[in-house]
Amino acid sequence: MSADQDKAAVVHPRPDRVEVQPVPPIPDVTGQASDVASTNYSAYRTGLSNHRTGLSEHRTSLSEYRTDLSSHRTNLSTDRTEMSMRRTxxxxxxxxxxxxRTLMSIVRTxxxxxxxxxxxxxxxxxMVKTPGFELxxxxxxxxxxxxxxxxMVLLTLGLWHHVVYMRVLRAERKSMVQAGLIHGESPYPVSPTLITAALLWLIGLFAVVSMTFNVAPFS
Structure with missing residues (x-):
């Protein structure tokens, strides 16, 4: 795993739950001098401000935690998408x-x-040249x-089906690679089974010609 992935995989711990703090009570300034009442109200506003600051810091910590979780989930989703592309x-x-393998079974038959x-x-x-052999x-x-x-007919049908199917499969793979849906790093060579089947078809053709006209190479 790379350094970026290690960094992305780290999720900060969830912030501790903040104990409920009571809101500072409103001071009773009845009968107090204006300067004393002003001082009491100023202290009250300072307490409210500190209370709001604590709540704001906690909300910020929760927001950062949620952001880390979201980034982590995004990285996991990206990894799953990458793995899905490779599997496809x-x-x-x-x-x-x-x-x-299907073509190989046709070649064997x-x-x-x-x-x-x-x-x-x-x-x-x-054997027909043997005296007394009735055939x-x-x-x-x-x-x-x-x-x-x-x-040869069976082999011809197998070759035709293989070539048509592989052309469709190659075209589909190429379009998906160009669209960025899958990776196309692995090679996709021509099947050696197809070459073998084509050579076997030629051998069969030579055999039919040789048997029919009694000529080389199989006469």
Missing amino acids: GMSFQRTRMSTD SLSLIGFGFTIFQFFGK GANAPRNFGIALVALG
């Missing part, structure tokens, strides 16, 4: 990581479909292509 900024990062489809094409494509010559290829294509 971190929530964007958590949302980004959650979106990455697509990879399973593409790998399984290519395996069926390779394995049963050799259509194009059945392994067609079924393998169908699985690979299904994996």
Whole structure:
């Protein structure tokens, strides 16, 4: 904590309660000489003035105490606002990581479909050449292509959803940073999962072309 925050965190103790002091009684100057009566009235006014001064000092102490409390509450409110801004900024990062995890699950499913489809094409494509094995010559290829294509369709939808959602999220984060509502100090890089998914989509495309036309690199 900085020196300014230490100073702001100090709250002066509440002033002690002032005992109720009776108001000086009005002097009875009946039958007194004018100079004596004047002296008595002057002493009475002095007592009233001292009484008012004591009350005024107490009110000043209470006012200073309330001012300190108000400043302390303001500092606490500022700290809470700062923490809220940082939590909101971190929530964007958590949302980004959650979106990455969703894309990763789609990549795993697509990879399973593409790998399984290519395996069926390779394995049963050799089995149909075995004498006595009853299976259509194009059945392994067609079924393998169908699985690979299904994996690519799923991956395409996952990539589209990820890109659209991340663009909206980035725009929202940028507008909130410019408005001073959140902090934007932490980096917000491109997802490596997105790059991996795009490369997997290209591999799937090459696999479909290779299986369909029996050409390299997967023939």
